[in-house]
Amino acid sequence: MECTAVEPRLSAYMDGEVADAERIEIEAHLTHCDGCAAVYHALLHEAAAIRADLLSVNVPSTMAERVLQAIVERHRTVQAKRLAVVYAVCVLALVSAMVWTLTTAVGRFVHASTRLFLAALHSTVLFLSTSGAAWTIGVMVLCGVLAGLSIFGAVRILRSSEVTA
Amino acid sequence: MNEADLDLIRKAKRGHLDAFTRLVHNYQNFVYRTAYGILRQPTDAEDVSQEVFLKVHQSLKQLRDERTFPTWLARITVRTAIDWKQRSSNQRAGPLDETRLATLHDPRDAAVHARLELHEALMRLTPLQRTVLVLRELHGLGYEEMAEVLGIPVGTVRSRLHNARAQLRAHLDEERGG
Numbered sequence: 001m002e003c004t005a006v007e008p009r010l011s012a013y014m015d016g017e018v019a020d021a022e023r024i025e026i027e028a029h030l031t032h033c034d035g036c037a038a039v040y041h042a043l044l045h046e047a048a049a050i051r052a053d054l055l056s057v058n059v060p061s062t063m064a065e066r067v068l069q070a071i072v073e074r075h076r077t078v079q080a081k082r083l084a085v086v087y088a089v090c091v092l093a094l095v096s097a098m099v100w101t102l103t104t105a106v107g108r109f110v111h112a113s114t115r116l117f118l119a120a121l122h123s124t125v126l127f128l129s130t131s132g133a134a135w136t137i138g139v140m141v142l143c144g145v146l147a148g149l150s151i152f153g154a155v156r157i158l159r160s161s162e163v164t165a
Numbered sequence: 166m167n168e169a170d171l172d173l174i175r176k177a178k179r180g181h182l183d184a185f186t187r188l189v190h191n192y193q194n195f196v197y198r199t200a201y202g203i204l205r206q207p208t209d210a211e212d213v214s215q216e217v218f219l220k221v222h223q224s225l226k227q228l229r230d231e232r233t234f235p236t237w238l239a240r241i242t243v244r245t246a247i248d249w250k251q252r253s254s255n256q257r258a259g260p261l262d263e264t265r266l267a268t269l270h271d272p273r274d275a276a277v278h279a280r281l282e283l284h285e286a287l288m289r290l291t292p293l294q295r296t297v298l299v300l301r302e303l304h305g306l307g308y309e310e311m312a313e314v315l316g317i318p319v320g321t322v323r324s325r326l327h328n329a330r331a332q333l334r335a336h337l338d339e340e341r342g343g
């Protein structure tokens with residue numbers, strides 16, 4: 001092997017990345033060629049120097065802390081963003097519901113029904129507060145009986161439809 | 166990589182922050198030295214290391230085989246460092262940090278002087294050339310593994326390493342000669 005063929009292969013030879021036949025040829029050449037042997041020793045020396053240089057640098061002791069802080073911060077930012085999105089969706093839903101009740105016919109009906117329901121609720125509260133405790137109990141018992149009758153009736157209707165079906 | 170590290174990785178994957186912190190402790194020099202070897206600038210290497218661990222925290226769940234963690238970590242570090250270098254077109258002030266500058270005035274110490282020469286010579290290489298040197302000399306990766314980490318053919322690894330070493334030697338000779 002000529003020097004011009006050996007020299008470009010010394011780097012891979014040093015790393016043990018040449019085929020066996022090639023390795024034997026290079027080794028034979030290095031025993032009798034001072035020039036290539038000098039290059040090879042320089043390569044070995046530089047590789048060791050780079051390794052020593054890199055092993056001598058050490059990460060600052062605060063690295064793990066910095067990383068944790070950054071993770072916590074990022075987590076907070078993500079959470080804040082999500083919360084903002086939820087808020088935005090809620091506001092949007094509220095606004096569109098308002099627009100809907102004010103503009104469409106169905107909306108106006110819902111609006112009127114709600115007002116009617118609220119008025120009924122209001123008058124009930126007024127009635128209960130002005131009448132005495134005996135009246136209140138009376139009304140509640142009556143409501144209870146009515147509710148019971150309704151449930152009883154509903155169950156019967158359901159049963160009879162099961163039988164007919 | 167030992168069994169304890171594998172266990173830490175598994176726990177960190179399941180979201181244990183404590184395990185992740187210990188993983189950072191165990192691999193912070195691995196990452197920092199790799200980044201420093203490519204950038205040759207301590208503060209940049211610190212910032213890159215932080216970014217690398219954030220990426221690791223985010224994507225650890227995607228790591229299928231825990232045993233490939235070191236190669237995976239090396240790949241993330243190399244990519245982050247090279248991206249960093251490309252983003253920061255304005256290089257920071259000096260190639261040397263303060264402690265190294267201080268030793269400049271004391272050339273009697275031959276070992277220190279040799280390290281300074283090496284640093285200057287490495288600075289004159291491209292980040293990609295420094296990357297192959299770091300993966301080889303620091304991590305002792307084989308050419309196949311390097312090709313995998315860098316996403317390039319083995320032949321390219323071989324020639325890039327040869328060129329990096331040849332240029333480094335030329336720069337060192339120049340410094341010693343002049």
Ligand SMILES: [Zn+2]
Binds near residue numbers: 003029034035036037
């Ligand atoms: Zn020769």
